Amino acid sequence: MTTLGVRAIAAQALAQVALGGESLRLVLPKASAGLADPRDRALLAAILFDASRWYLRLDVLLDRLLAKPLRKRDPELHCLLIAGLTQIRYLNLPSHAAVAETVNAARELRRTQFAGLVNAILRRYLREREALEIALDADPLTRSSHPRWLVERLQHDWPQQLPEILDGNNTPAPLWLRVNRRRTTVTDLGERLRAQGIEATPHPLCIDALLLAQSTDVTRLPGFVEGEFSVQDGAAQLAADLLALQPGQRVLDACAAPGGKTAHICERADVSVLALDKEAARLPRMHENLRRLGLTAELRAADAAATADWWDGVPFQRILLDAPCSASGIIRRQPDIKLHRRATDIATLVSEQKRLLDALWPLLASGGRFLYATCSILQAENEQQIAGFLARTPNARNIAFAADNSALENWGMATPSGRQNFPGQNGMDGFFYAILEKVA
Ligand SMILES: C[S@@+](CC[C@H](N)C(=O)[O-])C[C@H]1O[C@@H](n2cnc3c(N)ncnc32)[C@H](O)[C@@H]1O
Structure with missing residues (x-):
């Protein structure tokens, strides 16, 4: 068995992510496992992140360089070329090394007969680079390397902020x-x-x-x-502030895994936390993190909206609903979201968020606080979701951010019922928070 080098591994992993629908978060650790040298692991991660971030642009570029597309006929070879272009265009590796190593990887992948093609395509890119890049920049979709449905949706929701959002999505997060x-x-x-x-x-x-x-x-x-x-990103760290925790409170973290906000709540205050997640497989990691941090919370696998299955009837003074969402605010961290999320997912997510909001609200004590959060920048999941909730829930009232912490007064952008941070704004992820209070 031949041992594959980092470029060949990158080609295989990218094919799984870009053409096989697998998540980069899951593929990367498996792909890295075969690489002993930390520098190789770092290069693999850099190739996969940038190749995913710029895939929709590089895919069009490759079609312009090839006489016949390869993506269906040979996904690994297609992705090897995308990875080669990524190294030249985005990682700024010396072009002769990037070309030679990519040709070598074609041999490692038993595509020796295509070594000449790989060499010719990458060299043609180097020769015609300027004109090719100008043509790609002329189209807003290839310029920003985003799917059409998402750009159209963002254009509709945030016409003025669109360029800043697309740039923010393409800028790696700190x-x-x-x-x-x-x-x-x-x-x-x-x-x-x-x-x-x-x-x-x-x-x-x-x-x-x-x-x-x-x-x-x-x-x-x-x-x-x-x-x-x-x-934990800064935007996610604000949840513990916005909950305005008091010692002794009973707190529900309804959609808790992998547990970042659960842990922060426990670090901040002596409260009793029940953390739910419907994915039982995600709880062991939460247990492990809480143990490392020296914290205690009750963790349960449950559908938070099926309250009859898990609620003991004692109200919560604080509820955090960090709802399942499009994750459109964290594309800078998970660039493969551009490749995997579909326009049709949004309606399903919106109805799940609505189901969770309506099911959990009755569990909040009178005078208690309910924090709704998403790492989305789409209005349907955020402002519109909360506006609809407030309209059908007479005992729910919206609280202004600055009520407890004036430093947050200017965080993100005010919307009628919450605040929206855009990707990269304040150095943070795209995130939405609405603070709701139960009135008697
Ligand atoms: C945005 S993530 C939560 C992130 C988490 N709060 C943190 O800070 O680490 C959303 C979570 O909701 C969970 N989830 C989705 N639908 C759910 C439901 N109906 N009941 C409970 N958990 C749910 C998902 O499994 C996922 O782990």
């Missing part, structure tokens, strides 16, 4: 840490990281956050094993 205040402080951990030459800066809107200038393997940072921090 690495955000959430400091576990039960174990250390932002100042102390920041100092220890900087002493190791790692640039780590606090953020004015996120009191538990440290932003790292460079992506790194966080499990090797000081304090990880000791549970001093977790990885």
Whole structure:
């Protein structure tokens, strides 16, 4: 058996993601497992992220370079060429090395008869690069490398913000840490990281956050094993603030896995947390994270909307519904969302969010607070969802953000019932929050 190099592995993995419908989050660790050298693993990740981010553009480019498309006839060879173009165009690797290594990978993949074709296509790109790129930039879809349905939807929802949103989606996200205040402080951990030459800066809107200038393997940072921090985007870190937790409260985290917000709630206040997720397979990892962080919550596998199956009848003072959504706000972190999400998914997600909202609202104590969150930037899942809920729920009232924390007054953009952050705005993911209160 021949051992495959990083480019050949990238071609196979990209074919699974871009043409096989598999998630990059799941494919990458399996693909990396065969690579011993950390530099190879880093290169593989860089190729796969950029190739997914720019796939819809590079796919059109490749069709212009090839006499006959390869994607159906030979998905791995098609993806090997996409990976080669990614290395030249986006990773800025020396072109002679990128071409030679891609030709070599064709041989490793037993496509020796296509080695000449791979060489010719990549060299033609290098020769005609400028004209080809100008032509790709002329079309808004290929320029931004987004699917048509999503651009049309964003154009409809956010005509003025569209260019900024598309740019934000195509700009890799920074690495955000959430400091576990039960174990250390932002100042102390920041100092220890900087002493190791790692640039780590606090953020004015996120009191538990440290932003790292460079992506790194966080499990090797000081304090990880000791549970001093977790990885969590700044937008997600605001949930614990917006819940305005008080000691002794009963808190429901209705859609909790992988548990980032559950853990933050437990770090912040002495509350009793019930965390549900309908995917039982995701709970062991939540248990493991809570153990590392030294936290306790009750975890249960359940459909949160089927309240008769799990609710004991005692109301919650706080409910967090971090609803299943299109994830259109986190494309910068999960660029394969562009390839996998379909226009038809949105109506299904909207009705599931509505079902969860209506089923969970009766469980909130009078005077209690309900935080609705999505990592979406689509109005149907956010503003329109909450406007509809408020219209049919007489004992629900909307609370302004600045009520508890004036620093958040200008976070994102105000909508009639919540606030919308766009991808990259404040350095954070695209996210929506609405704070609702139950009136007597
Ligand atoms: C946006 S993610 C939650 C992220 C999580 N709150 C965090 O901060 O780590 C949505 C979660 O909702 C779960 N989910 C979807 N529908 C559900 C339902 N009807 N009941 C319970 N969980 C559900 C999914 O399995 C997924 O883990």
